[in-house]
Amino acid sequence: xxxxxxxxxxxxxxxxxxxxxxxxxxxxxxxxxxxxxxxxxxxxxxxxxxxxxxxxxxxxxxxxxxxxxxxxxxxxxxxxxxxxxxxxxxxxxxxxxxxxxxxxxxxxxxxxxxxxxxxxxxxxxxxxxxxxxxxxxxxxxxxxxxxxxxxxxxxxxxxxxxxxxxxxxxxxxxxxxxxxxxxxxxxxxxxxxxxxxxxxxxxxxxxxxxxxxxxxxxxxxxxxxxxxxxxxxxxxxxxxxxxxxxxxxxxxxxxxxxxxxxxxxxxxxxxxxxxxxxxxxxxxxxxxxxxxxxxxxxxxxxxxxxxxxxxxxxxxxxxxxxxxxxxx
Amino acid sequence: xxxxxxxxxxxxxxxxxxxxxxxxxxxxxxxxxxxxxxxxxxxxxxxxxxxxxxxxxxxxxxxxxxxxxxxxxxxxxxxxxxxxxxxxxxxxxxxxxxxxxxxxxxxxxxxxxxxxxxxxxxxxxxxxxxxxxxxxxxxxxxxxxxxxxxxxxxxxxxxxxxxxxxxxxxxxxxxxxxxxxxxxxxxxxxxxxxxxxxxxxxxxxxxxxxxxxxxxxxxxxxxxxxxxxxxxxxxxxxxxxxxxxxxxxxxxxxxxxxxxxxxxxxxxxxxxxxxxxxxxxxxxxxxxxxxxxxxxxxxxxxxxxxxxxxxxxxxxxxxxxxxxxxxxxxxxxxxxxxxxxxxxxxxxxxxxxxxxxxx
Numbered sequence: 001x002x003x004x005x006x007x008x009x010x011x012x013x014x015x016x017x018x019x020x021x022x023x024x025x026x027x028x029x030x031x032x033x034x035x036x037x038x039x040x041x042x043x044x045x046x047x048x049x050x051x052x053x054x055x056x057x058x059x060x061x062x063x064x065x066x067x068x069x070x071x072x073x074x075x076x077x078x079x080x081x082x083x084x085x086x087x088x089x090x091x092x093x094x095x096x097x098x099x100x101x102x103x104x105x106x107x108x109x110x111x112x113x114x115x116x117x118x119x120x121x122x123x124x125x126x127x128x129x130x131x132x133x134x135x136x137x138x139x140x141x142x143x144x145x146x147x148x149x150x151x152x153x154x155x156x157x158x159x160x161x162x163x164x165x166x167x168x169x170x171x172x173x174x175x176x177x178x179x180x181x182x183x184x185x186x187x188x189x190x191x192x193x194x195x196x197x198x199x200x201x202x203x204x205x206x207x208x209x210x211x212x213x214x215x216x217x218x219x220x221x222x223x224x225x226x227x228x229x230x231x232x233x234x235x236x237x238x239x240x241x242x243x244x245x246x247x248x249x250x251x252x253x254x255x256x257x258x259x260x261x262x263x264x265x266x267x268x269x270x271x272x273x274x275x276x277x278x279x280x281x282x283x284x285x286x287x288x289x290x291x292x293x294x295x296x297x298x299x300x301x302x303x304x305x306x307x308x309x310x311x312x313x314x315x316x317x318x319x320x321x322x323x324x325x326x327x328x
Numbered sequence: 329x330x331x332x333x334x335x336x337x338x339x340x341x342x343x344x345x346x347x348x349x350x351x352x353x354x355x356x357x358x359x360x361x362x363x364x365x366x367x368x369x370x371x372x373x374x375x376x377x378x379x380x381x382x383x384x385x386x387x388x389x390x391x392x393x394x395x396x397x398x399x400x401x402x403x404x405x406x407x408x409x410x411x412x413x414x415x416x417x418x419x420x421x422x423x424x425x426x427x428x429x430x431x432x433x434x435x436x437x438x439x440x441x442x443x444x445x446x447x448x449x450x451x452x453x454x455x456x457x458x459x460x461x462x463x464x465x466x467x468x469x470x471x472x473x474x475x476x477x478x479x480x481x482x483x484x485x486x487x488x489x490x491x492x493x494x495x496x497x498x499x500x501x502x503x504x505x506x507x508x509x510x511x512x513x514x515x516x517x518x519x520x521x522x523x524x525x526x527x528x529x530x531x532x533x534x535x536x537x538x539x540x541x542x543x544x545x546x547x548x549x550x551x552x553x554x555x556x557x558x559x560x561x562x563x564x565x566x567x568x569x570x571x572x573x574x575x576x577x578x579x580x581x582x583x584x585x586x587x588x589x590x591x592x593x594x595x596x597x598x599x600x601x602x603x604x605x606x607x608x609x610x611x612x613x614x615x616x617x618x619x620x621x622x623x624x625x626x627x628x629x630x631x632x633x634x635x636x637x638x639x640x641x642x643x644x645x646x647x648x649x650x651x652x653x654x655x656x657x658x659x660x661x662x663x664x665x666x667x668x669x670x671x672x673x674x675x676x677x678x679x680x681x682x683x684x685x686x687x
Contacts, residue, residue, distance in 0.1 A: 025475070051475050056502075057498070057501050057502055057505050059494075059498040059501065059502070061464070061494060061495055061498055062464060062495075062498035062499065062501065062502050064464075065461060065463075065464025065465060065467075065468065065495055065498070065499070066464050066465075066467050066468030066471060066499075066502055067468055068464070068465045068468055069414075069464065069465040069466060069467060069468020069469035069470070069471070069472065069482070070468045070469070070471060070472045071468075072412075072447065072453070072465065072468070072469050072472075073468070073469045073471075073472030073473065073476070074472065075472050075475070089494075092458065092461070092495075093461065093464065093495070096458050096461065097458070097461055097465070100442070102659050102660070102661070102662055103442050103443075103659045103660055104442045104443040104454050105443050105446070105447060105454065105659075106441065106442075106443050106446075106659055107658065107659035107662070108446040108447060108448060108449075109447060109448065110662040111662075112662075141660055142660055142661065144661075164663060165662035165663055166661045166662050166663055166665075199666075244665060244666050244667045246666075
């Protein structure tokens with residue numbers, strides 16, 4: 001066991017993936033000499049060389065589009081998009097090309113591309129640096145969407161995302177980058193399938209009254225809420241995979257608690273919470289004692305950072321929601 | 329009409345006269361000359377047949393390459409077997425030269441597939457419909473070639489309309505920065521649906537290359553010999569580590585943008601007549617006759633081969649049946665995916681409810 005923050009855990013995971021497979025290459029803006037603006041790729045260009053850790057021209061569509069060609073040539077590109085709000089210039093290549101290529105080739109070619117995107121708010125950043133665009137990608141067939149909540153999960157799932165033959169949008173909760181945690185590097189794994197299945201949700205805290213479904217940056221928030229909640233017992237489920245969503249684990253929790261609150265930073269309408277509420281309503285209607293309730297960001301552009309605390313779900317809003325569903 | 333091709337590389341005039349050029353030349357065997365002629369005639373026949381099949385309701389759409397046969401065949405026949413082509417939806421001449429079966433070219437337009445062929449087998453990507461997207465793929469592929477230390481070259485196809493696209497301009501930047509072994513082959517067919525070239529680029533297309541730091545060359549796109557000569561030089565340049573070249577093949581889209589288009593709304597009939605006099609196939613035919621490389625009986629034989637090919641396509645297209653409904657869940661993901669399994673089951677269960685009712 002080693003104590004690492006999430007930045008170092010992802011860095012260690014990238015290093016393992018590159019050692020395991022010589023076709024893994026990293027491509028993004030400022031990721032080489034600088035090590036990325038968050039230093040996630042720190043030291044990797046020095047150790048693996050400029051042909052495996054490439055500094056890209058400043059053009060996101062170019063980065064994603066050339067990765068398609070690299071994948072066609074047999075490479076396994078891992079891309080870094082510098083911030084959530086900068087992925088949109090590459091959106092067309094992701095949605096129309098990366099996501100559909102395997103189908104267009106009738107399965108003859110895979111697109112094993114991992115696109116790392118630091119996302120979410122809470123760090124007092126300027127505009128376009130605090131967004132949560134995961135729903136756009138979860139809505140797109142052909143993509144998988146993963147988001148780790150802690151260093152151990154990050155260390156494992158980044159390797160599993162890279163090893164996956166499908167394209168994976170890998171959302172890194174930037175405000176949890178510096179949270180430390182125990183990382184068991186021995187789990188690493190020659191056999192990545194032998195460790196925890198990345199597409200399954202994890203029950204990270206057991207409880208009896210209300211299931212709280214969350215992911216990425218909100219997992220810590222919800223765990224803190226569960227800790228602080230004296231009257232209501234919260235069971236916290238870290239979804240981890242947003243496409244596909246593991247309804248089996250989530251549903252079995254709801255069957256035990258009969259109540260569900262979904263928490264995410266992204267705006268409410270058309271979000272992951274909406275999808276979960278609909279699906280749980282369809283499949284677990286008779287298990288529910290209260291309507292599925294969402295605690296999310298508001299349907300507004302991400303606000304100026306001095307007022308972001310009113311936008312972001314926090315411990316009090318989660319407990320408030322849990323108490324409301326109990327009173328229903 | 330002002331002929332803009334002043335300075336365009338030409339080795340065969342519209343009248344079939346062989347001319348020399350200070351930088352470019354080509355020497356082909358008689359069999360190779362005849363091969364180029366055969367390719368162009370058969371591609372035109374496939375194209376004509378597909379247009380007719382669309383009119384008869386057998387295809388949902390067709391994008392004719394009529395008039396652009398020399399640009400496509402000349403460039404694709406310059407490629408080595410291991411080079412990789414990245415075509416748009418109009419490059420039937422390119423896919424033909426890469427060995428794609430005519431029926432596979434029609435699969436997407438027939439509505440029975442989202443693709444049609446295995447790109448690894450033919451070293452040829454799928455027909456790209458999003459304008460310019462495939463140019464970045466070609467550059468990425470070329471970067472991979474470079475990392476492999478291999479000598480293959482990527483040839484990316486696009487048109488004058490694509491010159492306005494961000495992806496094409498980003499592709500130029502990436503290729504220049506990495507000195508990637510890629511040939512940018514732009515067929516300037518004068519019209520991006522209804523818009524003339526100067527709406528996409530207010531200077532001639534090949535001149536744009538200079539701003540990105542690599543050479544650009546304009547070639548008479550209706551002269552198959554010049555196209556082949558120019559492409560060979562660009563391929564060789566890329567293969568020997570000297571980076572990308574932009575080739576502007578100056579040609580003309582003699583048909584509509586697609587079968588859904590009506591070009592009489594935006595261009596004058598006289599323009600088409602001018603370009604008929606520059607037909608790529610006729611000029612090669614005149615040259616082959618004059619040189620005694622081929623005669624009437626050869627031309628008749630190729631025409632007959634074309635008619636037979638067209639007849640086979642006609643029969644085979646009609647026999648192409650839609651895939652099963654549940655096939656839509658195949659190849660969405662390369663690895664097992666719970667949602668695909670679940671939704672496939674739901675669909676099949678729903679569909680089987682009708683069988684129960686009937687039976």
